[in-house]
Amino acid sequence: MSFRAGLLLIGALLLTGCKAEPQAQSPRVKAAGFDAIYVWPGVRPGPDSVAKTIYLLDGEVRRNGPARLERLRMGVPKLPGRSVWLVVRAERLDWNDATYAAILGDIEKWQTAGNDIVGLQIDFDAATRGIEGYAAFLRTVRERLPKQWKLSITGLMDWSAHGDPQALAGLAQTVDEVVVQTYQHRSTIPGYEQYFARMERFPIPFRVALVEGGEWTAPPMLERQPNFRGYVVFLLNPAKPKR
Known part of the structure; x- marks a missing residue:
C-alpha cells in the first residue's frame, strides 16, 4: 500500500468513527400546563387541562357570497367558571x-x-x-360592540419588525389585546426569536399563541416586555389539522 493510500484509509476510518452530534430540539408545547x-x-381539551380562559371559534365570515356569519357550532356552549372569548374568523x-x-x-x-364572556x-x-x-x-367594530365586552385580534409576528408605528399606535386605541400567532398549520414558524426581540416597544397588550405539539423555547426577553400577558395554546385535533 502506498503512503498516499494509507493516509486516505486512515482518514476514512476516522470519519466513520465520528458521528455527528444530533441538533438539540426545542421542547414541545403541552397544553396541560397553560x-x-x-x-x-x-x-x-384534555382531562388535565387547567385553562381558565378559553377562546372558542363561533363561526366564519367567508370570502364568497354575501358577508354573513357562517356558524360552526351546534348550540350554545356552557362553560361556567371559565372566561370565554367568542372568536370569529x-x-x-x-x-x-x-x-x-x-x-x-x-x-x-x-x-x-x-358563560363569563370577556369579549370578541x-x-x-x-x-x-x-x-x-x-x-x-376595527374602529367600526369597537363602536358597535357594547362597552362591557373587550375586543381582541390575532396578529402576525411580522408586525413587530415591519409594522408602521403610527398604525400600531392607532390600533392600541381600539383593541384590548393582540394574540400573536407563532405557528402555521401544525408547526412553529422558524426564527421566532428574532421577531420577539423587536417587540420591546410594541404598544398593545399581547399574548403569544403557540400550537400544541409545536417546538417552543421562550425568548429570554419576552417575560421582560411590559405588554406581554402570557400564552394561548391552539389545541389540535389529532385527525385533522385546523389551521
Missing part, C-alpha cells in the same frame, strides 16, 4: 348590519347561558402593510 387555550369545533371586512347582528346576538346568547376576538390575517386599513374596520 391557563389559556384555543378550542375549535370538534376539538376537546374573517376572510373579508365588508361586514353589513346582518353580520354584526348575528355576532352580537351570539355573544348575548352565550352570556345568557351562564377577530381572527383575520391582516398584512403588515395593511394595518392602517384594518384599524379603520
